[in-house]
Amino acid sequence: MIVADRKSLDEIMAMVEDNKKILIVGCKGCVTVCNVGGLKEVEILASTMKIARKKAGKEIEIDTSVLERQCDKEYVEQISETVGDYDAVISMACGVGPQFLSEMYKDQSFFPALNTTFFGGATSHGVWEERCAGCGSCAIHNFGGLCPIARCAKSLLHGPCGGSSSGVCEINKDTECIWDSIVTKKMEQGKIEDLLGVKEPKSWKTSRDGGPRRSIREELVQGNI
Template identity: 55%
Template sequence: MIVGDAKPLEEILRMIEGRPKVLVLGCRGCVTVCNVGGEKEVGVLATALRIARKKRGLAPTVDERTLERQCDPEYIEELADVAEGYDAIISIACGVGPQFVSERYPKAPVFPGINTTFIGGALAHGMWSERCQSCGDCLVHHFGGLCPIARCSKSLMNGPCGGSAGGKCEIGPEVDCVWHLIVEKMERMGRAEELERVWPVKNWITARDGGPRRRIREDLKL
C-alpha cells in the first residue's frame, strides 16, 4: 500500500492563491486505506478550504470529486467534461495522481494535496510501517521473508552494523533492527547457515536509479 501524509492547509492555500474555482479530487485506492485521500478526506479538505477562503474574503467555490483510482486512464477520463474548467485541481492521490491528471488535461492546473511517503503495511489502526522500496529485484526469500533494503536504516545486505543493540537500531529504541529479526527467523527455520553467503554490491539498475521504470505485459494489452 502506498502511504502518504496530508499537506498542511496553509501550504495548499498558498498553492491555489488567486485561483477562484477549485476541485478537490480524491482517490478510492491506497490513500483511502491510509485515510489521507478518500471521499471523507475530500470533504474535510474542501470544507476547510471554503472556510479559510471565506474568512479571507475570497470566493469559497470548492467542488468535490472522488475517482475510483487516479492511476488508471479510464477513471481519469471521467473528468473530461469538467477538468479544464477549474482554476485549480487539488489531487489528494499519491504522486501518480496529479501527474496522470496533468498529462491527460494539459490546460488544467493540478496541485498535490498530499506528500507520498512510502510503500508499507498496517501495523494497527492508524499505524503504518515501510516494508518495500520497490527496488525491482526482490530478494526477501534469502532473508527469512524480511527486507534488509527497506527495513535496515543503512540497507545492509550482509548482516547488521556495529550500532545495533538489544534487537534495536542505533537510530532509535523504537526501531527494530531488521537483521536481528532476520537472524532469529532464519534460526527458527533451520536456515541460519544461508546467512553466511556474501552478497555483492547491489545492482540498482532495476530500481529508480536506472531512470523512470516501465513495464509492458503483452498478454494484457488490447
C-alpha cells in the same frame, strides 16, 4: 499499498491562493485505504478550506469528486467534461494522480495535497510502516521474508551493523533493527547457516538507479486475454 500523508493546510492554501473555483479530486485506491485521500478526507479538506477562506474574507467555491483510481486513464477521463470549469484542481492521490491528470488535461493546473511517503502497510490502526523499496529485484526469501533493502537504514545485505542495539536501530529508537529480526528468526528456525554465505553485490539497475522504469506485458498490450 502506497502510503501518503496530507500536506499542511497552510501549504495547500498557499498553492491555490489566487484561485477562486477549485476542484478537489480524491482517489479510491491506496490513499482511501490509508485514510488520507478518499471521499471522507476530500470532504473534510473541502470544508476546512472553505472555513479558512471565509475567515480570510476571500471568495472560494469548491467542488469535489472521487475517482475510482487516478492511475488509470479510463478513470481520469471521467472528469473530462467538468475539469475545465475550475481555476485549479487539487489532487488527493499519491504522486501518480496529479501527473496522470496533468498529462491528460494540459490546460489545467493540478496541485498535490499529499506527500507520497512509501510502499507499506498498516501495522495497527492508524500506523503505517514501510515494507518495500520497489528495488525491482525482490530477494526477501533470502532474509527470512523480511526486507533489509527497505527496512535496514543502510540497506545492508550482510547485517546487522554496529549500530544495532537490543533490536533497535541507531537512527531512531522507534525503528527496529530488521537485521536483528532476520537473525533472530533464522536462529529460531535453526537455519542460521542461510545467512552465513557471502552475497553478490546487488545490482541496482532495476531500482531507481536505472532511471524511470517501465513495465510492458506484451500479451496485454495486444488486448485483453
